[in-house]
Amino acid sequence: MTRREQQELIDKGLLLPLMEEFYTIQGEGYHKGTAAYFIRIGGCDVGCHWCDVKESWLAELHPPTETSKIVENAAKYSNTIVVTGGEPLTWDMGPLTKQLKEKGLQTHIETSGAYKLTGVWDWICLSPKKVKLPTEEIYAKAHELKCIIYNKDDFRFAEEQASKVNKNCILYLQPEWSKRDKMMPLIVDYVMANPKWKVSLQTHKYLNIP
């Protein structure tokens, strides 16, 4: 295949830069505790300085992989598929989710929402970032809003983002991992004072699983 042919397939979402895939327990948010197969797609230019998967950022480092192969493999492991990255909405998620749905699987996405929402999703976890805000369209569709708390200004940002989501969207505050000891007490107080919010922890990191 020429580079140009490869690029055309990437543009159509028929090839995706696959970083890793693993069967684990969803550690965060609403589906925390549920077994799920994770598909981590490389490529992200949002640039969160505290990102816990910086190795995902450069798409070129991850092999362009046939979407149909990704789906065929994922279906062996779980009924629930979590697509994450990197930023999965860097790519056209249409073909991937269409094929997952054809196999009767539940499609979940972890996204910053920074790019156009593509794909068919049973669950959208929106985790907005100040450095590259979500597109307007995703606020109406997000099932959960998961705001990362690294410093006190992140509470203000979380409220601003909460004012934009739909009324059924479940609201979470999640401590940034390296600041968890400092921010967790503030999050606890904040949630007790503002009970529309819930606490989300990265429980997989406590469980020592992927």
Ligand SMILES: C[S@@+](CC[C@H](N)C(=O)[O-])C[C@H]1O[C@@H](n2cnc3c(N)ncnc32)[C@H](O)[C@@H]1O
């Ligand atoms: C690695 S990101 C990939 C998906 C997408 N790019 C996003 O940011 O939503 C997956 C989730 O981990 C969160 N996350 C990343 N680094 C984190 C950290 N150091 N502490 C807590 N949460 C983090 C993100 O906010 C997001 O909700």
Ligand SMILES: Nc1nc2[nH]cc(C(=O)O)c2c(=O)[nH]1
């Ligand atoms: N167990 C587990 N749960 C997760 N929830 C969101 C994750 C992600 O990196 O998107 C993640 C992850 O990397 N592992």
Ligand code: SF4
């Ligand atoms: S948007 Fe997600 S993958 Fe990209 S840098 Fe931020 S946390 Fe990491």
Ligand SMILES: [Mg+2]
């Ligand atoms: Mg993670």
